[in-house]
Amino acid sequence: MTVLLKVNDLARRFKHGNGDFIDAVKGISFTIEEGEIFSLLGPNGAGKSTTISMISGLIEPTRGDALIGGHSIVREPLKAKSLLGIVPQEVALYPKLSARQNLDFFGRMYGMGGKALSVRIDEVLDIIDLADRQKDLIETFSGGMKRRVNIGAGLLHKPKLVYMDEPTVGVDPQSRRRILDTVFRLRDEYSMTVLYTTHQMEEAQELSDRVGIIDHGEIIAMGTVGELIQKVGEEDRLEFCVGEQKVDGLLKQFETQVEGVTKALYDAREQEGTAMIDGVITIYAKRGRKALPDLLRITNDAGLDVVSVTVHEPDLEAVFLLLTGRDLRE
Numbered sequence: 001m002t003v004l005l006k007v008n009d010l011a012r013r014f015k016h017g018n019g020d021f022i023d024a025v026k027g028i029s030f031t032i033e034e035g036e037i038f039s040l041l042g043p044n045g046a047g048k049s050t051t052i053s054m055i056s057g058l059i060e061p062t063r064g065d066a067l068i069g070g071h072s073i074v075r076e077p078l079k080a081k082s083l084l085g086i087v088p089q090e091v092a093l094y095p096k097l098s099a100r101q102n103l104d105f106f107g108r109m110y111g112m113g114g115k116a117l118s119v120r121i122d123e124v125l126d127i128i129d130l131a132d133r134q135k136d137l138i139e140t141f142s143g144g145m146k147r148r149v150n151i152g153a154g155l156l157h158k159p160k161l162v163y164m165d166e167p168t169v170g171v172d173p174q175s176r177r178r179i180l181d182t183v184f185r186l187r188d189e190y191s192m193t194v195l196y197t198t199h200q201m202e203e204a205q206e207l208s209d210r211v212g213i214i215d216h217g218e219i220i221a222m223g224t225v226g227e228l229i230q231k232v233g234e235e236d237r238l239e240f241c242v243g244e245q246k247v248d249g250l251l252k253q254f255e256t257q258v259e260g261v262t263k264a265l266y267d268a269r270e271q272e273g274t275a276m277i278d279g280v281i282t283i284y285a286k287r288g289r290k291a292l293p294d295l296l297r298i299t300n301d302a303g304l305d306v307v308s309v310t311v312h313e314p315d316l317e318a319v320f321l322l323l324t325g326r327d328l329r330e
């Protein structure tokens with residue numbers, strides 16, 4: 001395994017207008033291996049963009065360094081940057097130019113030109129799957145298509161490491177799907193390495209070989225999705241909506257008679273603005289789906305009416321909640 005990015009104690013302090021300081025990034029360290037998709041997952045304001053801006057040489061670190069392919073962003077910024085493809089959070093394209101003309105413009109900015117650029121633009125249009133729309137003006141593109149052109153612009157100089165800053169924010173689910181597929185293709189078909197930032201745990205969970213969870217400028221946990229989820233334990237949480245019914249005896253039965261069940265609770269709440277009672281049985285179980293038939297047999301035998309069943313497998317959301325006491329979505 002070759003380390004492509006090594007981030008070492010990187011920190012950034014900003015001074016606000018009123019003279020106050022904010023430590024947006026507080027000395028973070030991580031490495032990315034060649035061929036990996038690594039995600040920085042964290043809520044708004046966690047320090048993701050600041051971290052990435054330092055790695056890509058857009059802002060200077062207050063402390064620390066990052067090496068891309070062994071080249072320091074502080075001491076050898078040009079060499080380091082030549083290995084990095086940047087896909088910024090904001091889309092910056094010329095609406096009155098076609099997709100191809102935009103890519104041509106960005107290519108020239110990288111010092112490319114002639115036949116080599118033209119060939120590379122063809123390749124990039126294939127990667128982002130927009131070859132058939134290359135002559136259309138950007139202003140006629142959907143948000144998701146613009147994002148893909150934005151990604152393409154970052155790929156022109158054949159970087160080894162591509163960073164993408166929340167490329168799916170504000171796009172519809174279908175476009176989002178295509179962007180995520182593009183990220184996979186960069187790794188699987190084009191042997192690129194990807195540094196991805198997001199505040200959406202589903203995305204990080206689906207995409208990443210490894211995830212760093214960032215909060216208040218610090219990485220609070222790092223590992224494969226599986227490793228991170230192990231932190232919250234391996235129990236599934238099952239919810240049975242049952243309304244207002246007597247369940248006391250049943251809870252004991254679940255706990256003692258069904259394999260894998262460790263705990264069963266009943267919680268009843270008045271539904272806002274109505275006289276209805278919202279009763280939910282929460283069951284913690286190892287391999288919750290396997291326990292489900294036995295649980296339902298018990299409710300059936302008891303004549304209990306189960307309106308709905310949901311199985312929550314442990315996820316990165318639960319990891320964030322465990323580590324910070326807060327919800328990632330807040």
Ligand SMILES: Nc1ncnc2c1ncn2[C@@H]1O[C@H](COP(=O)(O)OP(=O)(O)OP(=O)(O)O)[C@@H](O)[C@H]1O
Nearest residue numbers: 014015022024043044045046047048049050051199
């Ligand atoms: N140029 C700046 N001047 C002052 N403060 C800044 C500057 N850039 C960022 N900050 C502050 O640093 C903190 C981290 O911001 P950053 O943009 O890195 O967060 P983020 O994780 O990218 O969030 P989001 O998910 O909203 O993009 C925030 O409190 C932000 O207000």
Ligand SMILES: [Mg+2]
Nearest residue numbers: 048049050089
């Ligand atoms: Mg950001």
